[in-house]
Amino acid sequence: MKHLKIPDDLSKYKKSLEAKHRPDTTRIFICTTGCRALGAEEVCKAFKDEITKQSLAGKIEMVETGCQGLCTRAPVLTIEPLGIFYGRATETDVPEIISRTIQKGEVIDRLCYSEAGKRIPYVRDIPFYSKQKKIVLKNCGSIDPRNINEYILRDGYAAFAKVLTSMTQEKVIDEIKNSGLRGRGGAGYPTGIKWEAVRKVQGDIKYMVCNGDEGDPGAFMDRAVLEGDPHAVIEGMLIGAYAIGSQKGFIYVRAEYPIAVEHLKIAIEQAKSLGLLGNNILGSNFSFDLDIKMGAGAFVCGEETALIASIEGKRGMPRPRPPYPATSGIWGKPTNINNVETFANVPVIFLKGSEWYKAIGTESSKGTKIFALAGNVKNTGLVEVPMGTTLREIVFDIGGGIPGRKKFKAAQMGGPSGGCVPAQHLDLPIDYETVKEVGAIMGSGGLIVMDDSTSMVEIARYFMEFCQDESCGKCVPCRIGTKRMLDILTRITKGEGTKEDIGLLKELAEVTKTASLCGLGQTAANPVLSTIRYCLNEYEELIDKKGSQSSTQQTPVTQP
Amino acid sequence: MHKAVTIKKEGVPAVDLTKCRAILAKHTGATSADLIPILQQMQDAYGYLPQNTLEEITASMRIPLSKIYGVITFYSQFSLEPRGKHTIKVCTGTACHIKGAPDIKKKITEVLHIHEGETTKDYKFTYEPVACLGTCFLAPVMMINERYYGKLTTEKTEHILKSY
Ligand SMILES: Cc1cc2nc3c(=O)[nH]c(=O)nc-3n(C[C@H](O)[C@H](O)[C@H](O)COP(=O)(O)O)c2cc1C
Ligand code: FES
Numbered sequence: 206m207k208h209l210k211i212p213d214d215l216s217k218y219k220k221s222l223e224a225k226h227r228p229d230t231t232r233i234f235i236c237t238t239g240c241r242a243l244g245a246e247e248v249c250k251a252f253k254d255e256i257t258k259q260s261l262a263g264k265i266e267m268v269e270t271g272c273q274g275l276c277t278r279a280p281v282l283t284i285e286p287l288g289i290f291y292g293r294a295t296e297t298d299v300p301e302i303i304s305r306t307i308q309k310g311e312v313i314d315r316l317c318y319s320e321a322g323k324r325i326p327y328v329r330d331i332p333f334y335s336k337q338k339k340i341v342l343k344n345c346g347s348i349d350p351r352n353i354n355e356y357i358l359r360d361g362y363a364a365f366a367k368v369l370t371s372m373t374q375e376k377v378i379d380e381i382k383n384s385g386l387r388g389r390g391g392a393g394y395p396t397g398i399k400w401e402a403v404r405k406v407q408g409d410i411k412y413m414v415c416n417g418d419e420g421d422p423g424a425f426m427d428r429a430v431l432e433g434d435p436h437a438v439i440e441g442m443l444i445g446a447y448a449i450g451s452q453k454g455f456i457y458v459r460a461e462y463p464i465a466v467e468h469l470k471i472a473i474e475q476a477k478s479l480g481l482l483g484n485n486i487l488g489s490n491f492s493f494d495l496d497i498k499m500g501a502g503a504f505v506c507g508e509e510t511a512l513i514a515s516i517e518g519k520r521g522m523p524r525p526r527p528p529y530p531a532t533s534g535i536w537g538k539p540t541n542i543n544n545v546e547t548f549a550n551v552p553v554i555f556l557k558g559s560e561w562y563k564a565i566g567t568e569s570s571k572g573t574k575i576f577a578l579a580g581n582v583k584n585t586g587l588v589e590v591p592m593g594t595t596l597r598e599i600v601f602d603i604g605g606g607i608p609g610r611k612k613f614k615a616a617q618m619g620g621p622s623g624g625c626v627p628a629q630h631l632d633l634p635i636d637y638e639t640v641k642e643v644g645a646i647m648g649s650g651g652l653i654v655m656d657d658s659t660s661m662v663e664i665a666r667y668f669m670e671f672c673q674d675e676s677c678g679k680c681v682p683c684r685i686g687t688k689r690m691l692d693i694l695t696r697i698t699k700g701e702g703t704k705e706d707i708g709l710l711k712e713l714a715e716v717t718k719t720a721s722l723c724g725l726g727q728t729a730a731n732p733v734l735s736t737i738r739y740c741l742n743e744y745e746e747l748i749d750k751k752g753s754q755s756s757t758q759q760t761p762v763t764q765p
Numbered sequence: 766m767h768k769a770v771t772i773k774k775e776g777v778p779a780v781d782l783t784k785c786r787a788i789l790a791k792h793t794g795a796t797s798a799d800l801i802p803i804l805q806q807m808q809d810a811y812g813y814l815p816q817n818t819l820e821e822i823t824a825s826m827r828i829p830l831s832k833i834y835g836v837i838t839f840y841s842q843f844s845l846e847p848r849g850k851h852t853i854k855v856c857t858g859t860a861c862h863i864k865g866a867p868d869i870k871k872k873i874t875e876v877l878h879i880h881e882g883e884t885t886k887d888y889k890f891t892y893e894p895v896a897c898l899g900t901c902f903l904a905p906v907m908m909i910n911e912r913y914y915g916k917l918t919t920e921k922t923e924h925i926l927k928s929y
Binding site: 239241242243276277279419420421422423424425428460461462463498499500501502503504515516517518519520521522577579580581585586617620651653655659664667668671675677 | 796799800805859860897901
């Protein structure tokens with residue numbers, strides 16, 4: 206690979222890649238990340254074998270991509286330039302796809318996406334796709350994440366080159382501030398203000414950290430971004446590092462994400478050999494080095510001070526703030542921590558400008574948000590929509606509604622720190638503030654749909670069990686508060702609850718919320734409070750019926 | 766997250782330290798920040814963290830054994846006991862939970878006679894829960910070693926377990 210020495214080299218390199226591009230080649234984009242679980246690799250191999258057998262190399266090219274979003278149809282593939290989408294393909298379908306679809310342009314009905322009995326062969330017509338706005342996910346599912354050239358062909362690293370050659374640190378931060386970008390890791394803190402704080406702290410060593418711990422059960426957005434477009438995250442980190450004056454970065458990835466780690470390793474290697482990471486990048490006096498840190502299985506390590514402790518090789522226990530990481534982070538040095546999706550938003554802000562970015566979204570929340578849509582919904586998968594989209598649009602228009610003859614009951618947002626949004630709020634435009642008002646949080650983007658057969662008390666119990674198990678035990682309110690609340694919830698789901706239990710729960714919730722050391726304890730009671738707020742009748746029914754519902758404790762959560 | 770730890774001094778077979786020393790040799794000059802990566806590599810090499818490897822780490826990194834145990838017992842990934850040949854990770858995340866993960870867990874216990882966190886007597890399987898594998902669209906899901914099995918039913922689970 207060529208080593209880029211000056212910023213101009215990047216655009217020249219891109220031109221040389223464009224010259225090699227052959228528009229007449231049919232390209233088959235197949236997801237080999239999430240879809241691996243349902244045989245995508247075997248299908249891909251079958252295509253490659255067939256291409257060799259029929260000597261079609263040069264005419265047909267396989268592109269192994271990250272998540273294409275419509276995971277429910279896994280393994281999925283898109284055929285370009287035809288624009289055809291196929292799902293649930295197997296090895297045996299391969300010869301037919303080549304002979305009929307690619308060579309004759311015919312559509313194979315059984316592989317098409319269908320909705321309300323109608324087959325929809327073309328990507329552009331599938332509501333799941335046409336109703337989304339892909340900014341962060343624009344490359345995810347349409348490039349090979351293991352090939353930096355494909356990222357560069359999509360204007361990759363151009364934003365960074367622009368920043369490096371024509372912008373001061375202050376200007377970069379102003380641009381981010383003006384864009385209105387807020388952290389996607391849960392709390393929605395303005396990214397520009399965070400960067401500015403770290404920039405202003407004196408110190409020759411500063412760290413730039415990407416939080417890819419994604420421990421929130423039911424969330425897989427960060428996994429998809431890291432697997433499907435790792436360079437976007439690296440480029441975002443580079444721009445941030447330049448702005449705050451950092452030379453060293455870490456990406457902290459959850460232990461359960463082996464493919465993300467694999468793709469990140471490749472991406473970092475390739476960026477290094479092209480000269481986009483390392484010393485004196487593109488001939489400037491800016492240097493930046495990036496390492497991967499693998500988590501070891503602890504949810505609380507997603508909390509920033511715990512994450513710092515974990516990077517330092519310690520037990521991942523949070524500590525009180527202040528001092529904030531901005532002044533005292535890794536090894537006591539100024540440290541900036543952002544979420545994966547936050548970083549992935551950065552390049553496009555510089556490519557298209559903060560004014561363009563700002564025009565998307567609502568008054569208080571700009572840009573788009575990626576949601577991991579799961580649970581009792583037809584189209585489970587990954588969706589990106591502008592802030593301000595309603596829950597109804599996400600669940601029904603994009604998600605295709607509730608399977609079977611069941612009804613929508615609630616969506617759980619923000620995982621164990623969040624709450625449920627019931628049917629009466631389906632038309633609520635989703636942004637950081639509105640979601641909070643109704644008692645949930647935006648969180649990282651997990652959105653679990655529940656139908657009318659789901660027991661909300663059981664869901665509250667489930668989340669409390671999770672928090673209790675993941676509580677690091679350092680502070681008493683969280684350690685004991687979660688345990689006691691779990692005891693009560695378990696009692697209620699077993700049909701052994703009493704009338705007083707609800708009051709007791711609320712009281713415990715309040716104490717745990719106000720007295721806990723970190724976000725884990727402070728938010729652990731949210732699912733309880735939100736289910737009491739909207740589904741008090743379910744609690745009361747269980748308490749009144751005493752014993753008759755005892756089977757709901759472990760099984761079945763969703764009655765058949 | 767919190768594991769009951771029994772530190773058995775006697776009766777625990779000491780393992781051959783060749784692999785352990787090779788790993789430590791790759792990390793000369795390692796600081797405490799390298800402890801977790803070193804433990805991860807150790808566990809990859811031995812399948813768990815044998816007592817005598819920890820003693821080697823203590824000596825070579827000059828980190829007290831108590832600190833090392835502190836780290837090991839904090840993170841659910843680490844194991845101080847020998848593990849089965851195959852690791853079954855059953856997702857207990859939200860999406861899997863509402864789609865029937867509790868039934869899958871029951872089935873595993875029924876077929877293998879072990880509970881979460883345990884290893885079968887013949888060291889064939891270790892069974893552990895994990896909160897979300899990030900493949901919620903396949904719910905309910907389990908992973909055996911590096912392989913995912915999605916859209917599980919109790920019958921399918923039994924069939925899969927018996928195929929190993
Ligand atoms: C218990 C707990 C778990 C968290 N887990 C994550 C996580 O997995 N990923 C993440 O980006 N932020 C997580 N956070 C939030 C981080 O502490 C931090 O606010 C975030 O990484 C900042 O990035 P942002 O400003 O880009 O959102 C967690 C917070 C708490 C309290
Ligand atoms: S909840 Fe099971 S894979 Fe996410």
